[in-house]
Amino acid sequence: MESGAGDDRIEKIDPRFLTTLRDHVHKTLRAAILSGRFRADERVNERQLAEQLGVSTTPIKEALRQLETEGLVETLPRRGVLIRFNxxxxxxxxxxxxxxxxxxxxxxxxxxxxxxxxxxxxxxxxxxxxxxxxxxxxxxxxxxxxxxxxxxxxxxxxxxxxxxxxxxxxxxxxxxxxxxxxxxxxxxxxxxxxxxxxxxxxxxxxxxxxxxxxxxxxxxxxxxxxxxxxxx
Incomplete structure (x- = not known):
């Protein structure tokens, strides 16, 4: 199941944190994954995540790359970004x-x-x-x-x-x-x-x-x- 724009599992970023946006997006997504708000093998969409968090796709892409180095997500050809935390x-x-x-x-x-x-x-x-x-x-x-x-x-x-x-x-x-x-x-x-x-x-x-x-x-x-x- 693909995460939707109306999903309430993660919150929008507080405007006070915009100076360190990349780090806060990473921490927010990481916390959502580690709290089990996304299922293992669930596909996530960058644009939908950006809309949910109220940010552009750039910090989302950066955060997902960082999460991939941690092994929490994986990017696959023609399948997109999948949650690997289980x-x-x-x-x-x-x-x-x-x-x-x-x-x-x-x-x-x-x-x-x-x-x-x-x-x-x-x-x-x-x-x-x-x-x-x-x-x-x-x-x-x-x-x-x-x-x-x-x-x-x-x-x-x-x-x-x-x-x-x-x-x-x-x-x-x-x-x-x-x-x-x-x-x-x-x-x-x-x-x-x-x-x-x-x-x-x-x-x-x-x-x-x-x-x-x-x-x-x-x-x-x-x-x-x-x-x-x-x-x-």
């Missing part, structure tokens, strides 16, 4: 992210300063309060802060850059995940364990609990984006 690809991204995040946590446990440890503990405290309140938006923001603090404490540069390619959640998926009471409680317990291991300089445990957390949350993502669709 459950198998997503699972590999999850495992790659788990490997990278776990190594970053391992190094953070070795390199974290007292001030950084205090800030990480403070963030966990805020996460506990937000979990009790049930505010998904607050939890999303705190989750990003939590992982960012660990990245900073790790002093990693190469690994932190690599992990940017493995970011597969967008705000809509995060909101669904954090709106579930059981998921919020599991995430809090996991984040608390990760912080405790890092603050106590237990690098092996930090690596293990971080890997387990990313894999489990990744399974939740797969269930939302792919497996529930298969049951419909």
């Amino acid at each position: 459950a198998g690809w997503a699972e590999e991204m999850i495992l790659a992210r788990a490997a990278l995040e776990s190594m970053i946590a391992h190094l953070a446990a070795k390199r974290i300063t007292r001030d950084e440890a205090s800030k990480l503990d403070d963030t966990v405290g805020l996460m506990k309060a937000a979990t009790a309140d049930g505010g998904a938006d607050d939890l999303i923001a705190l989750n990003e802060t939590f992982h960012e603090q660990i990245h900073i404490a790790s002093r990693c540069q190469y690994l932190s850059r690599m992990i940017e390619r493995q970011q597969f959640y967008d705000a809509s998926i995060r909101r669904i995940i954090h709106s579930d009471n059981k998921e919020r409680d599991k995430a809090l317990a996991e984040h608390t364990a990760i912080a405790a291991a890092i603050v106590s300089n237990d690098s092996d445990k930090a690596e293990r609990v971080m890997r387990d957390h990313v894999v489990r949350s990744g399974e939740t993502y797969l269930n939302i984006v792919f497996r529930k669709k298969e049951d419909i």
Whole structure:
């Protein structure tokens, strides 16, 4: 099925972002693909995407070329641009992210300063309060802060850059995940364990609990984006 002009799966670009239009078009399309808003092997049309986003076809072409280098789309003769992202690809991204995040946590446990440890503990405290309140938006923001603090404490540069390619959640998926009471409680317990291991300089445990957390949350993502669709 070809995506149509009336499709509401992706939003128009905010005019404030026009100075960096190419990057924002790429991020918008990438997020739409990784959130499962396009099916694997679905053909997309450049002009229709341009109309949906309210831009010309030039940044669309540039974004699609970039997405092709990432393996998320493929251009075929006489068939156009096809979506190549599927459950198998997503699972590999999850495992790659788990490997990278776990190594970053391992190094953070070795390199974290007292001030950084205090800030990480403070963030966990805020996460506990937000979990009790049930505010998904607050939890999303705190989750990003939590992982960012660990990245900073790790002093990693190469690994932190690599992990940017493995970011597969967008705000809509995060909101669904954090709106579930059981998921919020599991995430809090996991984040608390990760912080405790890092603050106590237990690098092996930090690596293990971080890997387990990313894999489990990744399974939740797969269930939302792919497996529930298969049951419909």
